[in-house]
Amino acid sequence: MRGFAGPVALADRLEKSKAMDKPVRVLAKAVRRRIPPGRLRDLLHGVPLGEPLHPPLASVSLGCWMSTAVLDLAGADARAARLLLATGVANALPTVAAGLTDWSSLHREQQRVGFVHMLSNLTAFSLFSASLAARLRGQERTGKILSFTGLGIGMLGAYLGGHMAYRQAAGANHAPQVTHLVPLGWHDLCPIRDLPDGRPVARRLGYIQLFVLRQGDGVTVLADHCPHLAGPLHQGRLVMSDGEACVVCPWHGSTFRLADGSVRHGPATAPAPTFETRIRRDGTIQVRPGLT
Ligand code: FES
Numbered sequence: 001m002r003g004f005a006g007p008v009a010l011a012d013r014l015e016k017s018k019a020m021d022k023p024v025r026v027l028a029k030a031v032r033r034r035i036p037p038g039r040l041r042d043l044l045h046g047v048p049l050g051e052p053l054h055p056p057l058a059s060v061s062l063g064c065w066m067s068t069a070v071l072d073l074a075g076a077d078a079r080a081a082r083l084l085l086a087t088g089v090a091n092a093l094p095t096v097a098a099g100l101t102d103w104s105s106l107h108r109e110q111q112r113v114g115f116v117h118m119l120s121n122l123t124a125f126s127l128f129s130a131s132l133a134a135r136l137r138g139q140e141r142t143g144k145i146l147s148f149t150g151l152g153i154g155m156l157g158a159y160l161g162g163h164m165a166y167r168q169a170a171g172a173n174h175a176p177q178v179t180h181l182v183p184l185g186w187h188d189l190c191p192i193r194d195l196p197d198g199r200p201v202a203r204r205l206g207y208i209q210l211f212v213l214r215q216g217d218g219v220t221v222l223a224d225h226c227p228h229l230a231g232p233l234h235q236g237r238l239v240m241s242d243g244e245a246c247v248v249c250p251w252h253g254s255t256f257r258l259a260d261g262s263v264r265h266g267p268a269t270a271p272a273p274t275f276e277t278r279i280r281r282d283g284t285i286q287v288r289p290g291l292t
Contacts, residue, residue: 011163014116015109024111031104035097037253037265044101045266052171052269054102055161057095062158064088065128069151072144078135085132085147092125102171105252105267107229110170113160120157124150173270175227178289181207186286192219192279200247202234205287210275211247212285213238213258220258221275221287222247228254228268241265261290 035041046053064084071081096118103114127150135143164170182205190203195214202224203212209224211233224233231251238258239246245258254268261272274290 007159008163008167011113011160011167014113014160015168017112020112020115021108024108024115027115028104028111031100035101035104041101042266044098046098046269047263047266050269052098052102054095054098055165055171057091057098058158058161061088061091061095062154064091065124065147065151065154068147072147078140082132082135085128085135089125089129089132096121096125102267105228106170107168110164110168113164113168114170117157117160117164120153120160124154124157126150127153173227174225174230175270175273176208176223176225178208178223178273178275182289184288186278186288189221189277189285189287192217192283192285195219195285198238200234200236200238202232210287211272213247217279219277219279219285221277221285222256222258222261223273223275226251226254226256226268227263227270227272228252228266233272 035044042048044053065088068081068084068088071077071084099114099118103111103118106114127146131143131146131150134140134146165172187205189205189210189212192214195201195212197214197216200211200213203210209232211220211222211224213220222233225231226233226249228249229251231249231254233247233249233256235250236247237250239248239255241255241257241264244264246255246264247258248255249268252267253265254263255265256262256268256272257264261274263269263271275287276290278286280286
């Protein structure tokens with residue numbers, strides 16, 4: 001049976017359209033420059049939370065504005081509607097900052113949809129702000145018209161946000177579901193003598209690819225696909241971050257601790273799956289999924 005193609009077909013077309021690539025490129029570069037790697041950037045990505053910060057923040061503003069519309073329709077207390085409207089407007093600033101930060105480290109197709117998502121939401125934000133101003137001046141009717149218009153445009157923005165999250169998997173964890181893909185127990189990987197010393201390489205284990213780093217007689221093994229957008233970690237740089245040995249993803253710079261795969265720096269918010277290792281007497285490396 002054919003699916004309903006309307007809005008999703010439009011969003012798919014948006015992904016492929018190159019019409020806005022120049023402003024997208026310029027804005028993404030400006031955001032990366034204004035919010036450089038560091039604590040603020042990690043906070044806006046949601047690294048301390050372990051998941052992206054933008055979606056829950058966006059839900060707060062949208063929820064406030066939806067509730068304003070319900071109160072307006074019900075003819076309820078105008079002060080309550082104003083309070084909800086103002087809360088949504090005040091919450092929009094951190095929401096935009098977190099969204100822009102995530103957006104600046106996405107694939108181009110995701111950025112194209114995200115750009116229109118942002119334009120819709122900025123338009124909605126302007127209308128809600130104008131609505132609040134009108135209501136504070138006592139122009140209740142104008143305020144209601146402005147906020148209903150804002151809600152309609154905000155719904156378009158929300159739809160495109162959903163498209164990015166669920167169809168384009170922006171913000172999702174792209175690390176392989178190791179427990180579903182690797183049977184329990186130990187598995188032979190390769191002879192230790194086949195590995196270069198001090199340089200990560202990729203090795204396959206069943207369905208998944210692994211990041212394998214030999215350092216002398218020790219071996220570190222992580223899932224090779226970066227949790228952010230599946231970049232190849234074995235092509236990343238090895239660095240020391242706060243005294244911890246880490247690997248930096250070559251695509252957008254997410255930094256993972258080698259000891260346990262935890263995130264030191266975003267945009268990734270989920271850890272890289274780890275594997276326990278042991279070496280048999282004949283020099284064969286064996287691995288099994290880690291407990292972390
Ligand atoms: S794929 Fe984006 S940081 Fe790794």
